[in-house]
Amino acid sequence: MELFLQMFPAALVMATPIIIAALGGLFSERSGVINIALEGIMLVGAFATAVTVIFLGESMGRAAIWVGLLVGALVGCAYSAIHAFVSIRLRADQTISGTALNMLSTGITVFLCQLIFQGQRSPNIPVSMPKISIPILKDIPILGRMFFNEAYPTFFIAVLLVVGAYFLLYKTRFGLRLRSCGEFPQASASMGINVAKMRYIGVLTSGALGGLAGGIMLLTTNIQFSVSVIHGVGFIALGCLVFGKWNPWGCLLTGVFFGFSEIISSYSGNIPGLSGMPTEFFYSIPYVLTIVALVLFAKRSIGPKAAGQIYDAGER
Template sequence: MNLLYQMFPLALGIATPIIICALGGLFSERSGIVNIALEGIMLVGAFFGATASLFLEGSLGDLAPWAGALVGMIAGCLYSLIHAFASVSLKADQTISGAALNMLSTGLTVYLCQIIFGAQRSEQFLERFRRISIPVLKDIPVIGDLLFTNVFPTFYLAVGLAVLTWFVVFKSKFGLHLRSCGEYPQASASMGIHVEKMRYIGVLISGCLGGLAGAIMVLSLDVQFTVFSIHGIGFISMACLIFGKWNPYGCLGAGIFFGFSQVLSNYSGQIPFLNGLPSELFFALPYLLTIAALLLFSRKSVGPKASGEIYDSGKR
């Protein structure tokens, strides 16, 4: 049980950017745009978030990481605008546009690092997100040790965003319009809904959350920004979205599952029936589970019908 208490807070910390990024992908895909650029958006958000935190930590102190997260969110939103313009306005292939943004993000962040820091990585942070324990709640048997002791405050932000996303997508007029554009865009247009506008909004919200996820990841789980800071978490978030069946609460649960798969490699030597296996297997485990989740659930999980399709206003 003590091992579980050690693993759980770390798993929640790793799960946080996965959950937030998956929620971003949910907004985009519910509007009808596949956003495989989440990996690149996270990388851009991580760079600008880390850079802003470094420049502001002298004046803001403990608040610098939160300011960096805000800057990362804005940077992700602006970067996703490229994908929105290409996919919605130019009617380009969404997969190619997303892949191009992923490749561009690597060169862009390395280039900006070289200009600002004179190296291909940033300086080390003095201020990062710190783990907290919540008074009273941490004293609850079992649950207190798992959820309210030595946990990053950003995890509670991720939970709050999941609840907010559920309300916005499934209980609001805006969410109804967004989902209709991802299911039957021509029917939505006939009812007076501006499909292109809704898809732009979906992609931009996706960029905001992806950039926020990238900034949170580097400012909580790393000591400096490098081009390897994200290491495939954006793609795992897309698998989390499919695994969670395009539902915010499903993304929350799937994100925690993938967070545990990442942590398992660090504790495999302490688990009796796993300590004899090669460590390389556990480092590959998150990506193997991602593939397995896609194989098992991609056919059973039915996403928005018009997701990935170029909107043609003349189509009936």
């Protein structure tokens, strides 16, 4: 039990960017556009956050952290606009477009890092994300230690985003229209809904959440930016989205599950029966679980019917 209580807060740290990035994929795919560029969007968001915090950290202190996350979200949104334009306006293959953005993100961040910092890594980030303890709640047995004592506020932001995404998608007219564009775009258009506009909104929202997730991952798990800072978490978020059945609450629960798979290598030496196994085995667990989840649940989890399909207004 003690080992679990030690692991749980660390798992929440790793789960937070996975949950937020998965929500980004949710908005995009619910609108009808597959966005496998989450990895690249997270990377450019992390880079923008790093640059902002490094240059503003000394003058603004910890306030630079929140400015950096905002900039990361805006840059992620702007970067995803490329995917939106190519996929929606030019009607290109969405998978190829997302793959191209993932490849471009590596080259562009390395180039800009060399240009700004004269190296492939940034300097150490001058301020760190603060941890908070919530009075009264932190004294609750077990739960207080798991959630409310010395925790990063970013996890609570992720939970609020899950609640907000659920309300927006399932309790508002906008959410109904967005989801209809991912299911039956021609029928939606016949009811006067601007399908292209709704898909742009979905992809740009996806980019903003992806950029935010990248910035959070940088500030809570690293001390400097490098091209390997995201290390596949964007793809894990896509697996989380499928495993969670394209539902915000599913993204939250599966995100925590994948968060545990990410940090198990750090505690493997304390787990009976696992201490003698190679470290590389534990580092591979998140990616193996992603593949397993896709194999086992891809057929059972039915996503938006029109996701990935090019919308043609003349098609009926």
